[in-house]
Amino acid sequence: MKVLINILLLLLPAAIFAQGGKLNTVTEKKIDKLLASMTIQEKVGQMTQIAVESLLKTTSGHLVEPNxxxxxxxxxxxxxxxVGSILNIGDRAQTIENWRQRIATIQQMALSERLKIPVLYGIDAIHGNNYTLNAVMFPQQIAQAATFNRELVKKGAAITAYETRASFIPWTFSPVLDLGRRPxxxxxxxxxxxxPYLVSELGKAMVTGYQGNDAAIDKYHIAACLKHYMGYSMPLSGHDRTPAWIPERELREYFLPSFATAVKAGAKTVMVNSAEINGVPVHINKHILTDILKNELQFKGFALSDWQDIQFLYQRHHVAKDDKEAVMMAINAGIDxxxxxxxxxxxxxLVALVKEHKVTMARIDDAVRRILRVKIELGLFEDPIVSANNYPEFGSVVHQKANDEITAECITLLKNQNxxxxLTTGxxxxxTGPAANSMRALNGGWSRKWQGDNSNETEQDKNTIYKAIQNVFGTANVDYAEGSRxxxxxxxxxxxxxxxxxxVIILCLGENSYAETPGNINDLTLPTAQIELATALKATGKPIVLILTEGRPRIVSAIEPYCEAVIQAYLPGNSGGNVLxxxxxxxxxxxxKLPYTYPRYPNSLHNYYRKYTEELSIDVNAGYNPQWEFGYGLSYTSFKYSNLKLSRNKLTGDKPINITVDITNTGNYTGKEAVLLFVSDLVASITPEVKRLRGFEKISLDPGETKxxxxxxxxxxxxxxxxxxxxxxxPGDFMLSVGGLKTGFTYLPINKN
Structure with a gap:
């Protein structure tokens, strides 16, 4: 059986990434008519997004629950x-009934206005419709990346879209397409x-799952929002919302491709990087927002600021003297x-700035046109309040089973000594361990609340790792002790x-839930209390299975030798306990398989696409010596790679090379294998990386089967x-590798002279 992998032209010139097709003439005429009849206040209102917290009833300064x-x-x-847009949840997840009532009330008031323009409501539905009670909560994105499975990511996004629409919400602030290279x-x-290739491919799959094939959004799909355009994930300090230094060559090589691919796939909206690059806050960087996003990539949707980030231009960044100047700078740069x-x-x-001719009406009209276009494409003008009867599968057994399937392919086995x-029965x-009996440790942040700190209460009907192990191995055979916090x-x-x-000891270590800046740390090493627990357990002489539930790779080099087996569970969501x-x-x-390089030391943080000068074979002090490399992951069965063949050994012009490789399951278990293709440029005018991922595919093999x-x-x-x-x-020589096999080829461009 042959599995064909169509490797997209990920790194083509930027113009190729334009959203396909011409603008819809009917839509544009409708927008023209609306714009012609709108006042300045109405246009500026469309450009404004207000948090629902400021619109809810309070008692003694606290939000009424339910909201x-x-x-x-x-x-x-x-x-x-x-105001044309509202976001957020209040304080905590609401019932689906309360969401429907909230959205209906908002839309009914908006439709009573002169122009009857519906409100666009947005929410961080980032791993399921996580702000509606009883909605499915999938693994976090980093765990989904470990599947190396486009179809599963797309399926999870499609279910998220369905369940978010079931709450009458048409817009999610997802996916995150930042490059996770700063652990x-x-x-x-x-x-x-x-x-970059993995992020691009899975990002495209998630956008398609949210928005539907060809971005044809219906009542079961929602608009995607690409976060956080761009370079947000590479702060020099490693702390959230702190400065980055990224030359434009690096931006275009590593950080832009994922956004470009998603724009080409039809993503409707973009959220902008909250931080600064090279001393310029991205919210006022016209080159990034307008020249690249809107002109080069020909993005037709709208660019949204992140939380309070225009105000932060003067409150934090000190590039504007007051709010008015900050608004002028951001809107003129390209914020919509x-x-x-x-x-x-x-x-x-903004109304004052337009009257003072410091922001042109053309810039206002462009922004409002983009916003109205998204509202029309979402069908909000025709059906701003969908029928609850359309969503009988909300939180259904079918959706829960899909969650189990996705979670099962996330779990990464890193060590399995002897x-x-x-485990054998009996x-x-x-x-033991702080993560053993905690739903917070399985779900992480953005789970029913921003910090995910109430998952133990809201998800108490789900199984923690300890409870799930009891269910599988029997109460009589399973004991529990907290060990440490x-x-x-x-x-x-x-x-x-x-x-x-x-x-045998099942030791569950890692991180408690956090989100954004509250998750900043000064040391990647696991906290001392957890290291001490592992050390004490090793002294008993009993075999240890270490399960890690963590949002980032925490350093475990001190205790990894104590453990006979290591499982990386990431943040696997509500199905995590049962799957583990x-x-x-x-x-x-x-x-x-690991979607990042797992570091061995706090001061030795490298990505797998390191340069040759970072190789230990060149300099023993160079530093690349990770605990586990990107793409590493074991199985209970074994796979043999053989017969790596190229259709020819010279690549000329635009005619591609076909590469085939056989994979055989040589073990006793049916297993799935992520087949990863890496290519190395042996000599280049810019120092080449040791290797780069250029293709991947997930296959399933029965014992003895070859594909x-x-x-x-x-x-x-x-x-x-x-x-x-x-x-x-x-032109020059290249080396490709897959499953430990290597072969070379030469690129010879066609001489057009």
């Missing part, structure tokens, strides 16, 4: 300021990892909608005593950005 709209506040928002950064778990989010200063200042796993098991020691004596009576128990029992064969995987690679995939900021493919 209830304050109609006086809502009237001021919509009827006085003509200290607290938003690593929201990314698809460190590789301001997430203000809790007052109406933006409206007042085939300790899967063993006495001690489950995430950052502080508890009574070790009880834990050690129980460990001595066990045959299934993996331990051998009911699920792990097939995940042939075919890759197609063209000259464009060998290209890079040179010092003149031009994308070039230089």
């Amino acid at each position: 209830e709209l304050d109609l006086e506040k809502l009237t001021r928002c919509i009827k006085t300021y003509k 200290q950064w607290p938003r690593i778990y929201e990314t698809f990892g460190e590789d 909608m301001s997430m203000v989010p809790v007052d109406y200063t933006f409206c007042d200042d 085939n300790l796993l899967p 063993k006495k098991i001690l489950v 995430f950052t502080e020691q508890t009574d070790l004596g009880t834990t050690i005593s129980k460990a001595k009576n066990a045959d 128990a299934g993996v331990l029992a051998g009911k699920i064969n792990p097939s995940g 042939t995987v075919t890759f197609i690679i063209a000259a464009s995939q060998l290209s890079f950005i040179n010092n003149n900021l031009k994308r070039v493919t230089e």
